[in-house]
Amino acid sequence: MPPQAANKKVTEVDERIERIKQHKGVKGLLIVNYREDKDGGQSQPIFVRTTMPQGPETTNYGIKLSSLARQARNLVRDLDPSNDLTFLRITCKRYEMMIAPDKDYFLIVIQTPGEEEGGH
DSSP: OOHHHHHHHHHHHHHHHHHHHTSTTEEEEEEEEEEOOTTSSOOEEEEEEESSOSSHHHHHHHHHHHHHHHHHHHHHHHHOTTOOOOOEEEEOSSOEEEEEEOSSEEEEEEEOTTGGGTOO
C-alpha cells in the first residue's frame, strides 16, 4: 500500500473514532485484535487503540468482550457456515456494549444506555 493510501486510511479511522467519541453517553471505545498463540494456549488480545484510560477496567473490557464476540461469531458460523456475525449489542443496567467485528479486529463501544438519545 502506498504511503499516501495508508495515511488516508489512518485519517479516516481517526475521524470515525472522533465522531463516535462525540456521541452522548460514550464511555469509551476500544479496537482489539487477537493474536493466536502458536503453542496451542489461549490467544491474547492486542489493544490497537483505546479512548479509555489504561488500567484493569479497560483491559477487562477488551479481554472479556472480544472473547464473547469470538464465541458469538463461532456460534453463528456453527449454526450456518455461510453466515457470519455482523454486530453484537449487550445491554445491562449500567452500560451498553456494542461490538462490531471485522476480519481481524473488534470495534467495541461502551456507553451509558439512554444517553445516546439525548437522555430519554
